[in-house]
Amino acid sequence: MAPPTLVHNRKEVFRQYDQILQNPNLHDCELRSISQHECTFKVSEDSPPEIICLPFKRIFQRCIETAIEKDKITGKKTKVDKWVNIEVTSAETNQDLLTEERYRDDVRDFVNAEKELKKLMEKGLTD
Template sequence: MAPPTPILTPEQVSREKERIQVLKKKNKCELKSLTQHLCHAERPGEYICVPFKRVFEKCLGRALEVTDADTNRMGES
C-alpha cells in the first residue's frame, strides 16, 4: 500500500515548490515512478483493473508528486 499523501494548503504548496527549486539548483534530483491499479468488481469473482502511473521527483530524500494530466493518456490525439 502506498503511504498516505499529505494535504497541503495553496501557500504550503507554493513554499514547497520554491524549496524544491532551490534544491534542484544545488543538488541533482531524480524522477521516480510507480504503477498503481484502479480495480472494480465487474461480476462476482471478476475484477477489471486499469494501471496508472504516478511520477515523483526525489530531492534530498523527499519526494514530491509531479504527475500531470498527460502522464496516463494513451494514444489520444
C-alpha cells in the first residue's frame, strides 16, 4: 500500500514550490504525466451494474530539491538531493473531455450514472 500523501490545493502547491515552478530549468526538472481513470457504477434494477470510466490526465513537474536530513543514529545533518513530484494539473488539462466529440456520450453516461447512483444511495439511507 502506498504511504499517505498530503493533498494540497493548487494555491498551496504554487505557494510551496513557487521558486521551482517559476524557473524549472534551474532545478533539474522534467515534465511527467499519468492517466488515471475516474469510475462510477451505472446501476439498474433490470441488469447487473455497469462500470463507466473516464480517463483523467495528471501532470507533474518532477524536480530535484535539496533537503536536509538528520541521521537517526548520529543526529548529524546532511544536505541531500531528493526528487519531488509537484502536481501542476489544471482545469485546462482535461478540457478535451468536455470539448471533443469522441468523449461526449461517455461523459453524458458518466454524469447520468453518478446522478442515479447518488439518488440510489440517498434512498437507501432514508429507507
